[in-house]
Amino acid sequence: MITHLLVEKVLVDGAWLPNQVLSIENGIFKNIASYPYVSDEVKAGISQHIKGAVLPGYIDTQVNGGGGVMFNHAPTYESLKVMAAAHLQFGTTTLFPTLITDDIDTIEQAANAISQAIADNHASIAGVHFEGPHLSIEKKGVHLPCYIRKLSKREMATYTRKDLGQVLVTVAPENVSCDVIRELVSHGVIVALGHSNAPFDVVEKAIEAGASGFTHLFNAMSPLTSREPGMVGAAMLHNSTCGIIVDHQHVHPKTVELAFKTKGPSELMLVTDAMAHVGASDKRIAFFDTHITRTGDKLTTPDGTLAGSCLDMHGALTNSVNDINIALEDASMMASTTPAVFAKIHDRVGDIAIGKAANFVVLDSANTLRQVYLQGTKQFAYSAGHSSCDINCDNNDDIAQLSGFGASSDSRE
Template sequence: MAILLKNATLFDGERFLNGQSVEVANGKISRIFAADNNLASDYEQIVDLSGQILAPGFIDVQVNGGGGVMFNDQRTVEGLTEIVRGHRQYGSTTLMPTLITDSFEVMREAADAISAAIKADVPGVRGVHFEGPYLSLKRRGVHAPEFLRDVDDEALDLFTRGDLGEVIVTVAPECVPKPFIASLSEKGVHVCAGHSAATYEQVGEALDVGLRGFTHLFNAMPPLANREPSVVGAGLDDPNSWCGLIVDGYHLHFASARIVVRAKKQGKIMLVSDAMATVGAKEKHFNLYGETIHAVDGRCALEDGTLAGSDLDMMRAVELAHKELGVELGEALRMASLYPAQFLRLDDQIGRIAPGYDADLVAFGKDDMKVTRTWIKGQGESH
């Protein structure tokens, strides 16, 4: 039996269409057509969206935690399920749970948890993001210095083991051998530059051998300077790579973010949350490496003020991109869905509302931009 979502203001990934109905069957979009109030009632469920915006579900490629859970601390299917629950209420239907720099044993355990979650078909989990540990000590941020190291002998095997879905690995290009980046890229891993003090030239060499993206551009990297473009300049200059942006007003001044949007080729900017356990949780503090981190007014930081991830959700990121950066709403939605889908090479499955695509959807109010419902592979939840 199919379900019907009717009277939607549909954003299909390219354009807005008023008064649309979307039919979902077997977890896929089966049909899209103009609303008809005389539809036959042979649907398992009919949802009247009353003009709300129905858009592709958000795809967050950098999620450290949510729902009161940090992935580093709860490397289990249950932990991943709670992280998804924490973010789903804000429109995220695909997550890349992100492991912050840790021991190789913890990395293995995290990989095992992701594999088990994918086998169990945990909604929303389509892969994993290893942020570190092959990062710059100078630009480590809150990543524990005792875990930063050269590439482990078994790293290539771990990242390419084949049962982890899509895999993102963030490295500092100056800290890893170029053949390592090349080998990961050849095996389908999405390699990103981050927490790096690399020169423009060093990043260029990494791009030549398969680097595909930049993790939270501007953060944990040298600033763009007149004679040293550095990582930021390389990311903005390269037309083929993707840049993740944390648009929360804390990690990046809104003026800087506006400049990025104008400078980078359209279609290559992804909104990311870099979210910690506080998103979707009652408690607005958590522990990382034994230190307490507080979220105050949406800003996560150590006691000394060092930024430590974010308290940002993807619906809020879309809203801020639209209202503070002046990005047209459709483009802000693409930055949260279509473009990350393209980065992950999953844009034939998610990131659009079209027949044959997974029914990963978010409905939200036009005026208040509050999420009311989500669907993951056709399974709906009210929020």
């Protein structure tokens, strides 16, 4: 059965098209056509008139947790369902669950959970991001130093599994050789650089070996200085994709503006680096042998170290538009198309286009999130004046089943 939706305006190939009919079949866009030119049969079959601006669903390549769950603490498929549903309510229709530095057993458990999600054709989970443990002690952030290590054969075997969807690995090039980077890339693994104190020349060699991205630009990496360009300088100079956390805690708005003017929307992508707090009311959540506390829009450990974010992708987009003065069309590209291209999933998501998944969000004239669609089905709808925690779903039973909210998790206290 084909569903026809009449939309007020839709973003297609970076341009706004007014009064379009989106035809969707089996969760895929089958046709996009201007209302005056579709057949009378299609007009008669229009099931809904969507007011507002329709944009591609958001794609987040760095999601540590959500809905009260941290992937490291409970590396199970049930946890992944909770995380995905928590972020879906904020417009993230595709995500890469992210496992930060941990022991090898947890890495393998996480890989098995991702394998289950991929085998189950989970609508939102496209792969996995292993952020560490092959990082720099000097730029470890909240990653535990006791787990930071060289990349072993056992880890290589996990990262190169063919049942995990797309695999992304963040490494520090001073801790991982160019030969290892080449081997990872030869197996289809995307290698990003981050949590590194490497000098510019070491970073350049890693890029030459196949590294294609940078994890949370400016944060936990060797800075750009007058005599040493560092990792930041290499990231800004090379044609590589840089994730950036636009929560106004990790990066100053003017620094984001500089990065945008240097890289542009095709090489700068929005990420959340979200912890379990997103989509949860908890202010304090366990984290390995300590805890992370939310104060306003900031997450810290007891010693004051910045610990990921409570940012969601719609918040990242609106911060970019409202505070950095990035055009909505460009911010949408940074939130959807650019991460899709970087993650090698652009053949099926990242744009509103024929043949791609009908994942999209609807914004009103103030860029407030109003509706979220996943594979052509409305998952969330918000009334005027809603808060980020107010969910008005057309089918609450289906969403509860999708999300797994309320599922128990084995938190590591």
